[in-house]
Amino acid sequence: MNLHGWIIYNGTLSGNKFLDYAEWIQQAAYARGSETTIYKNNELNPYLVSGESGLIKNKDEKIADYVVFADKDIYLAKQLELMGLHVFNSSQAIEISDDKIATYQHLAKAGLPIPRTIVYPKVFITAQPDEDVINNAIKSLGFPMVVKESFGSFGEQVYLIHTREELWNKVNELLGKAFVFQEFISSSYGKDMRLQVVGNEVVAAMKRASKNDFRANVSAGGTMEAYTPTKIEREMAVQATKSIDADFAGVDLLYGADGSPLICEINSNAHIRNMYDCTNINVADFIMDYIINTLTQE
Structure with missing residues (x-):
C-alpha cells in the first residue's frame, strides 16, 4: 500500500x-x-x-x-x-492533552494516581479572588503549593507558591484563565521521568533533573539520562495515554513519597529529539510503524 x-x-x-x-x-x-x-x-x-x-x-x-x-x-x-x-493524534486527544484540567479529569476517572488537585472556578477577569476557595485550597493542600495554568508548555505556566499572600497575588494575576491548585510532591522536587508511549508500549524513557528549579523540564535547563522504567511505570504510562484516547504521547511521571509514581502530565505532541539525544532511540520510527500498521489493518 x-x-x-x-x-x-x-x-x-x-x-x-x-x-x-x-x-x-x-x-x-x-x-x-x-x-x-x-x-x-x-x-x-x-x-x-x-x-x-x-x-x-x-x-x-x-x-x-x-x-x-x-x-x-x-x-x-x-x-x-x-x-x-x-x-x-485525534483532535479530541490533542484537546484533552492540551487542557490540564481535562487531562486530570480523565486520569482521575480512569483511577490513575495524580497529585491532589483543586480546580479554581471559572470566572471573568473583572471578578475578585474567591477567599473561600483559596482558604479551602490552603486547608486541603498546605504550603508549598503548586498553581498550574490549564494551558501552557515547557513548564512555563507552573508556579510554586509558599505563602498565603503569594497565593492571593497569583490568583489575582490569573483571574480569567483556567488554572488549578495542586499538591506539591516534595519527593519529586527538581526531578521526574518522561516515558514515550506508542500504541500499547513504552518505547523509550528518560529521567530529567534540575538543580535550580522544582521543574525538571529540559527546555528550562534540566539534565537528562536514559532510564529503564519499571513494569508499574510502563503500565501507568500506557493507561494514561489510553485514558485520553491518544495513539502516542509523552507521559511525565513524578516520584511519590512512598516511591510509587504519580502522573504529572500527558503530552500528545511530545518532542522526540531530546529523547533520541538521551537514549539513541528514534521514536519517529515507532510512530510511523504504528500508523502504517493501523492503516493497513483497517
Missing part, C-alpha cells in the same frame, strides 16, 4: 523544534515507503459553507491518506477528521 501523509506543525511559533519534529517523522515515513508533505497549520485554512466543508491550501496536492498532527490547532485537526482523514 503506497500511503501518502501530511505532517502538520505550527507555522507561527519561533524556533525550529516544531519543524524538526515534522522532519523526523517525514524521514521515518520515507524509510517505510510513504511519501509525505509537511504543512504549517496556517497553510491549511478550514473553509466552511452550508452543506460543505474543506480547506483553502496553497499547495495543489491530493488529499492525504493520513495526517500526523504535530500541533494544538484542534479546529484544523477536527476539520481534517470531518473530511474523512485519519488524524494521529
Whole structure:
C-alpha cells in the first residue's frame, strides 16, 4: 500500500523544534515507503459553507491518506477528521492533552494516581479572588503549593507558591484563565521521568533533573539520562495515554513519597529529539510503524 501523509506543525511559533519534529517523522515515513508533505497549520485554512466543508491550501496536492498532527490547532485537526482523514493524534486527544484540567479529569476517572488537585472556578477577569476557595485550597493542600495554568508548555505556566499572600497575588494575576491548585510532591522536587508511549508500549524513557528549579523540564535547563522504567511505570504510562484516547504521547511521571509514581502530565505532541539525544532511540520510527500498521489493518 503506497500511503501518502501530511505532517502538520505550527507555522507561527519561533524556533525550529516544531519543524524538526515534522522532519523526523517525514524521514521515518520515507524509510517505510510513504511519501509525505509537511504543512504549517496556517497553510491549511478550514473553509466552511452550508452543506460543505474543506480547506483553502496553497499547495495543489491530493488529499492525504493520513495526517500526523504535530500541533494544538484542534479546529484544523477536527476539520481534517470531518473530511474523512485519519488524524494521529485525534483532535479530541490533542484537546484533552492540551487542557490540564481535562487531562486530570480523565486520569482521575480512569483511577490513575495524580497529585491532589483543586480546580479554581471559572470566572471573568473583572471578578475578585474567591477567599473561600483559596482558604479551602490552603486547608486541603498546605504550603508549598503548586498553581498550574490549564494551558501552557515547557513548564512555563507552573508556579510554586509558599505563602498565603503569594497565593492571593497569583490568583489575582490569573483571574480569567483556567488554572488549578495542586499538591506539591516534595519527593519529586527538581526531578521526574518522561516515558514515550506508542500504541500499547513504552518505547523509550528518560529521567530529567534540575538543580535550580522544582521543574525538571529540559527546555528550562534540566539534565537528562536514559532510564529503564519499571513494569508499574510502563503500565501507568500506557493507561494514561489510553485514558485520553491518544495513539502516542509523552507521559511525565513524578516520584511519590512512598516511591510509587504519580502522573504529572500527558503530552500528545511530545518532542522526540531530546529523547533520541538521551537514549539513541528514534521514536519517529515507532510512530510511523504504528500508523502504517493501523492503516493497513483497517
